[in-house]
Amino acid sequence: MSPIYRNRLALVALLLGLVLAGAACRKDEGSERLARAEASYAALVERGVPPKDPAWDAVIAELESVPRDSKARPEAERRLAVLRELRSTPLPRRPLSRPGVPDGGSPSLDEHGHPMDGHAHPR
Numbered sequence: 563m564s565p566i567y568r569n570r571l572a573l574v575a576l577l578l579g580l581v582l583a584g585a586a587c588r589k590d591e592g593s594e595r596l597a598r599a600e601a602s603y604a605a606l607v608e609r610g611v612p613p614k615d616p617a618w619d620a621v622i623a624e625l626e627s628v629p630r631d632s633k634a635r636p637e638a639e640r641r642l643a644v645l646r647e648l649r650s651t652p653l654p655r656r657p658l659s660r661p662g663v664p665d666g667g668s669p670s671l672d673e674h675g676h677p678m679d680g681h682a683h684p685r
Contacts (some may be wrong), residue, residue: 569624581605590632590633590634591628591629591632592628592629592632592633592634592635592638593632593633593634595624595625595627595632595634595638596625596628596629596632596638598624599621599624599625599628599638599641600641601614602621602624603621603641606618606621612653613645613649617648618645621645622642622645625641625642625645625674626638626642677680
């Protein structure tokens with residue numbers, strides 16, 4: 563083998579190694595985005611913000627911004643699925659009475675849900 567060919571071969575191998583090392587060392591932005599989304603998620607849960615509130619839009623956008631090739635993408639997808647399910651599920655009706663409270667906790671409503679203000683209501 564000629565010395566020029568060996569030098570070129572060594573140069574190609576070196577360049578290939580540098581390219582592969584650069585790709586392997588590429589910073590995964592997905593984990594940072596997931597961490598930001600999780601912090602916002604935790605804050606909204608702690609405040610008791612309902613899932614349909616517009617405040618969750620920022621969390622959803624942050625989760626959707628996690629790159630598809632990121633290691634954090636499966637977790638982001640799982641969180642997105644949970645949020646979408648919660649947003650699509652209607653909230654249960656608020657009860658008119660509460661157990662353990664005198665008169666069921668709602669003495670101002672009759673059995674049909676009409677206010678009991680002393681006036682007769684058409685039935």
